[in-house]
Amino acid sequence: MSRGIIYVMTTVVPGLVKIGKTGSSNFEQRMYGLERNGYFNVVGLRRRFAIEVEDYDEKEALLDEIFSKSRVPNSELFALDVDLVIQLLSSLEGRQVYPERESKEDSFDQATEERRVKDDWSRIPDGTYRMEKRTKNGTARATMVVEGGDFTVKAGAVCMPSKKGVWLPEPRRTARIVDGVLQEDVACRAPSTAGWVVLGRANNGWKTWRAEDGSLIDKYRKRPEE
Numbered sequence: 001m002s003r004g005i006i007y008v009m010t011t012v013v014p015g016l017v018k019i020g021k022t023g024s025s026n027f028e029q030r031m032y033g034l035e036r037n038g039y040f041n042v043v044g045l046r047r048r049f050a051i052e053v054e055d056y057d058e059k060e061a062l063l064d065e066i067f068s069k070s071r072v073p074n075s076e077l078f079a080l081d082v083d084l085v086i087q088l089l090s091s092l093e094g095r096q097v098y099p100e101r102e103s104k105e106d107s108f109d110q111a112t113e114e115r116r117v118k119d120d121w122s123r124i125p126d127g128t129y130r131m132e133k134r135t136k137n138g139t140a141r142a143t144m145v146v147e148g149g150d151f152t153v154k155a156g157a158v159c160m161p162s163k164k165g166v167w168l169p170e171p172r173r174t175a176r177i178v179d180g181v182l183q184e185d186v187a188c189r190a191p192s193t194a195g196w197v198v199l200g201r202a203n204n205g206w207k208t209w210r211a212e213d214g215s216l217i218d219k220y221r222k223r224p225e226e
Contacts, residue, residue: 004056005097006063008085009034012044014148017082019067021060024052027097040075046170049086049107053094063088081118083111101167114189121190122149123220129209131198135160142182142198144209150187151194157182162200172196191217 005027009018018039022030027050034045053059064071066088070078078085090096090108099107129144142157159177162168175197176183188194191205199208206218 003054005050005052006056006060007050008048009045010048010082011042014150015079017078017080018076019063019078020076021056040077047098048082049089050098051089051092051094051096053092083115086111120221124217129211131209137161140198144194151191153186153194153197155182155184157198159198160200169193169196
């Protein structure tokens with residue numbers, strides 16, 4: 001049986017993902033090439049999940065068939081919710097390769113939760129939102145731009161340090177922060193993840209970000225009675 005890696009990556013285009021395969025010894029090289037050079041004239045690729053499985057050729061072909069109606073013709077690009085793909089891939093028998101610090105169960109649970117709350121996120125109107133929070137390490141200040149379901153923390157945010165050894169979501173873990181200042185825009189999948197980037201810790205994004213009128217974005221959240 002052939003053993004290899006199946007992966008999913010997000011792209012600069014919201015809702016467009018790449019599903020592909022590679023040899024077990026070639027994963028890092030393949031990711032580096034795609035993240036640096038793009039694919040099929042689409043740039044901004046970022047690895048999101050990868051798993052090493054038996055019969056990876058056949059399993060990837062099955063995924064192509066399952067998602068065929070969402071496929072961009074003659075490519076490995078699909079118009080899909082990346083968390084749906086992560087749910088499926090993390091359900092396969094095999095060894096999770098990426099993210100390295102999470103288990104398959106953690107990845108599945110996180111993807112499931114993010115799919116559940118995305119209905120609420122979609123209620124947040126496109127626009128500019130702000131955060132200013134005092135912490136024991138100083139005052140965090142940031143601007144978040146919401147556009148087409150993306151939550152982008154803008155460069156120049158004043159960020160707080162995170163505790164050593166604690167788990168961090170990828171956007172915070174890979175963010176370029178120099179002397180407490182974010183050096184480039186960081187795209188996130190949720191207001192809480194955007195809060196992680198700035199605060200360096202877990203937070204309730206609904207009660208972290210404010211609209212231009214100063215009100216919390218929690219006002220857009222779905223209520224139980226609705």
